[in-house]
Amino acid sequence: MVNGFSTRAIHAGQDPDPTTGSVIVPIYATSTFAQDGVGGTRGGYEYSRSANPTRTALAECLAALEGGRHGLIFGSGMSATDTLLRVALRPGDHLLIPHDAYGGTFRLVDKVLTAWGIEYSPVDLADLAATRAAVRPSTRMIWCESPTNPLLGIADIAALADLAHTEGARLVVDNTFASPYLQTPLALGADVVLHSTTKYLGGHSDVVGGALVTDDSELAERLAFAQNAVGAVPGPFDAWLTLRGIKTLAVRMERHSDNAERVVAALVDHPKVSRVYYPGLAEHPGHEVAAKQMRRFGGMVSFQVSSAGGVDPEAEALRVCAATRLFILAESLGGVESLIEHPGRMTHASTAGSLLQVPADLVRLSVGIEDAEDLVEDLLRALG
Structure with a gap:
């Protein structure tokens, strides 16, 4: 059985x-x-x-x-x-x-x-x-x-x-x-x-x-x-x-997914965010495939900051990474605590100058299992 x-x-x-x-x-x-x-x-x-x-x-x-x-x-x-x-x-x-x-x-x-x-x-x-x-x-x-x-x-x-x-x-x-x-x-x-x-x-x-x-x-x-x-x-x-x-993977993944969806909803229409990467979004090019082969869409979210107003987008991405209080600036992912990082300077620095180089204005989030409203407030405050 x-x-x-x-x-x-x-x-x-x-x-x-x-x-x-x-x-x-x-x-x-x-x-x-x-x-x-x-x-x-x-x-x-x-x-x-x-x-x-x-x-x-x-x-x-x-x-x-x-x-x-x-x-x-x-x-x-x-x-x-x-x-x-x-x-x-x-x-x-x-x-x-x-x-x-x-x-x-x-x-x-x-x-x-x-x-x-x-x-x-x-x-x-x-x-x-x-x-x-x-x-x-x-x-x-x-x-x-x-x-x-x-x-x-x-x-x-x-x-x-x-x-x-x-x-x-x-x-x-x-x-x-x-x-x-x-x-x-x-x-x-x-x-x-x-x-x-x-x-x-x-x-x-x-x-x-x-x-x-x-x-x-x-x-x-x-x-x-x-x-x-x-x-x-x-x-x-x-x-x-x-x-x-x-032993607690199932309950954690449900909470990670719940919280990620709340975070994505707050980022999608934010004026300082130019693009959100999350397979749960209907406009994501892989959304239909993800819906077919995944139970839910997970706790990982990436986004690019807006370059409007003449602000250097990489500098703005670095500023956002440094400005959060609950999202901890750190590499790795998947823990109960929320993490934020700049892939171009951190986890994916080895791809610089290659075909795999990531956008300089990209921010990656590992959304934890804290209270979702606190996470959203932390990100919105960091974005300004």
């Missing part, structure tokens, strides 16, 4: 401890495990780089939420990204990435993996014709974000999966912005789902982590081998914190 989302979030992989009856998964703070003779492990555990029961519980829970058979938990979202790309690609292979990809992903691909012989092309994945035209005989992967970071672009995941599979490539979806509560890419045909668990899954800005989920058993085995070989693992306390956060 397939239980509801919140039931899985609270119970999947989290049976009471058989020894003590603890209803919460223990933090197995150990580096090694006693063996019943040479090679005789208890429950398959021998060394915590290879496997740890707390990490296993998180992997099983997240796989259940994404509807996948295999989950792997990493020390960061970027270590999950790097492990996947190095396992799934070889020198000479070609990769498609979003034309507004997360800056850290772009930096890894452009500055690290190209030296290893990987080729890549940025493309607007919302444009299927352009995406198809960008595919080469050597294309082995399409890397998708939906919504994208920071322009909240929407890609049709099912259509991209069909395209990728027709071309002999894999589709990977970075599902960090949506979380499995709002969107399940494997059900839409994706081959692998990636998360920075630092964000909505952890949800409290107190842990760094990453994850991969897939139905492909052969790929999962190769990923697990590589992860163990390079040691890209979190500690048990990090896994436990993330597992704790996941």
